[in-house]
Amino acid sequence: xxxxxxxxxxxxxxxxxxxxxxxxxxxxxxxxxxxxxxxxxxxxxxxxxxxxxxxxxxxxxxxxxxxxxxxxxxxxxxxxxxxxxxxxxxxxxxxxxxxxxxxxxxxxxxxxxxxxxxxxxxxxxxxxxxxxxxxxxxxxxxxxxxxxxxxxxxxxxxxxxxxxxxxxxxxxxxxxxxxxxxxxxxxxxxxxxxxxxxxxxx
Amino acid sequence: xxxxxxxxxxxxxxxxxxxxxxxxxxxxxxxxxxxxxxxxxxxxxxxxxxxxxxxxxxxxxxxxxxxxxxxxxxxxxxxxxxxxxxxxxxxxxxxxxxxxxxxxxxxxxxxxxxxxxxxxxxxxxxxxxxxxxxxxxxxxxxxxxxxxxxxxxxxxxxxxxxxxxxxxxxxxxxxxxxxxxxxxxxxxxxxxxxxxxxxxxxxxxxxxxxxxxxxxxxxxxxxxxxxxxxxxxxxxxxxxxxxxxxxxxxxxxxxxxxxxxxxxxxxxxxxxxxxxxxxxxxxxxxxxxxxxxxxxxxxxxxxxxxxxxxxxxxxxxxxxxxxxxxxxxxxxxxxxxxxxxxxxxxxxxxxxxxxx
Numbered sequence: 103x104x105x106x107x108x109x110x111x112x113x114x115x116x117x118x119x120x121x122x123x124x125x126x127x128x129x130x131x132x133x134x135x136x137x138x139x140x141x142x143x144x145x146x147x148x149x150x151x152x153x154x155x156x157x158x159x160x161x162x163x164x165x166x167x168x169x170x171x172x173x174x175x176x177x178x179x180x181x182x183x184x185x186x187x188x189x190x191x192x193x194x195x196x197x198x199x200x201x202x203x204x205x206x207x208x209x210x211x212x213x214x215x216x217x218x219x220x221x222x223x224x225x226x227x228x229x230x231x232x233x234x235x236x237x238x239x240x241x242x243x244x245x246x247x248x249x250x251x252x253x254x255x256x257x258x259x260x261x262x263x264x265x266x267x268x269x270x271x272x273x274x275x276x277x278x279x280x281x282x283x284x285x286x287x288x289x290x291x292x293x294x295x296x297x298x299x300x301x302x303x304x
Numbered sequence: 305x306x307x308x309x310x311x312x313x314x315x316x317x318x319x320x321x322x323x324x325x326x327x328x329x330x331x332x333x334x335x336x337x338x339x340x341x342x343x344x345x346x347x348x349x350x351x352x353x354x355x356x357x358x359x360x361x362x363x364x365x366x367x368x369x370x371x372x373x374x375x376x377x378x379x380x381x382x383x384x385x386x387x388x389x390x391x392x393x394x395x396x397x398x399x400x401x402x403x404x405x406x407x408x409x410x411x412x413x414x415x416x417x418x419x420x421x422x423x424x425x426x427x428x429x430x431x432x433x434x435x436x437x438x439x440x441x442x443x444x445x446x447x448x449x450x451x452x453x454x455x456x457x458x459x460x461x462x463x464x465x466x467x468x469x470x471x472x473x474x475x476x477x478x479x480x481x482x483x484x485x486x487x488x489x490x491x492x493x494x495x496x497x498x499x500x501x502x503x504x505x506x507x508x509x510x511x512x513x514x515x516x517x518x519x520x521x522x523x524x525x526x527x528x529x530x531x532x533x534x535x536x537x538x539x540x541x542x543x544x545x546x547x548x549x550x551x552x553x554x555x556x557x558x559x560x561x562x563x564x565x566x567x568x569x570x571x572x573x574x575x576x577x578x579x580x581x582x583x584x585x586x587x588x589x590x591x592x593x594x595x596x597x598x599x600x601x602x603x604x605x606x607x608x609x610x611x612x613x614x615x616x617x618x619x620x621x622x623x624x625x626x627x628x629x630x631x632x633x634x635x636x637x638x639x640x641x642x643x644x645x646x647x648x649x650x651x652x653x654x655x656x657x658x659x660x
Contacts, residue, residue: 126331290558
């Protein structure tokens, strides 16, 4: 084996640096190409299972459907519960907001809406529902106020923050009341509102 | 020969690899940081919502573009509409209502729920520097021990770059035969004697230490500049999912004005039937009125008016109207007909009520 001459050592001392810089450039450009080139513009369907996951127990049935044969009158009320379950494995924040909000004759402004969070009960029955000891109030106002203001995650209501370490279920109780002093102007009016829970990792 | 030849080669290779590792890291850091000089945005990917294309710890550099030149399919860096002050790095999948952008994380099942305004777009992702932002990610996740370990590891690598230093100097064959030591005379005062060999070696050592410290300083400066440029607060991807309850619908009761009032004499010759039409909602009740006096009530669109119900009025002929009550009368959810129908009291034979 030849001796390490000072010349060899000096070459070795400096060759590594340009070589490494070129290598880093190749790494970066290859990584950029695979991530951003046009050929990869079709997103994959490789969903990461369960990073954040939410389900509810409504089986696609709306919380309230007022039958046309029993329309709302001043003082009419309704209550229903729904259980929402987070099975994600990341800590997340859950917000509740409205969708498809619509009203005619100003009915929604005369409909009070109270949303309470707790445990027990489920869709179709609030039997056994127990509000949280603290922070149980999610929303208290009118349907118009909720539907008009809470429309996105950023404007949504709620304080639920699943930790992501285990499955968590929270039951939401929805109650509405048509004001006993509702003016005749809302006669024949309609109100529509869907509810969406969204979890985003925090 | 005191030195092992194989040992020399080992030292040379280890030092060369160490220099290569340091230069690679510095090179990656430069790729991540230098584009910021021309106004591009380096950000650190914090979550896996764009996996497998982007993984947490990557630094992604985005190039500013005009709002008009955004194309579907590109990965965009934009102000997170759901978390003010944060950034999101997701793919532009469709154009939404009003020219807004619908975005989605590749690893998310659903589109992002909030539409993104074109003005909120900071740039199009252009350069991906794999894992260059790991220290930022670790710091944000509170895993300071990993960062400390990384720094310690880099220090070891930096030390390893120096172990072949002696090989670059002329082989000290001559010095193997130790030079004769000069007398240990201590000189004081302004005497200028030619430097001893030991003095020359000492100066050379000092110069090497200085150069070495300088190189380390440059490295530290580079890494500091890198960490200053890559904003640690850049949260550049987020997971999201939704569950929805279908739209609930409600409708309020309605009192439709009764119209088309008719009167028909009943076969019993002592009563009449008043009929009308109304667009009221189901469940509405109706009152037949004379003025404000309720003569008869019904849950359908007709009512029988008997003699006894009108005798007390003390009239011979009078108009009747019909009021629809969608809710208890006190709430005023009512509507009253405006064209009355008339009935009269007939006293021929027995007293009876007849249509006028």
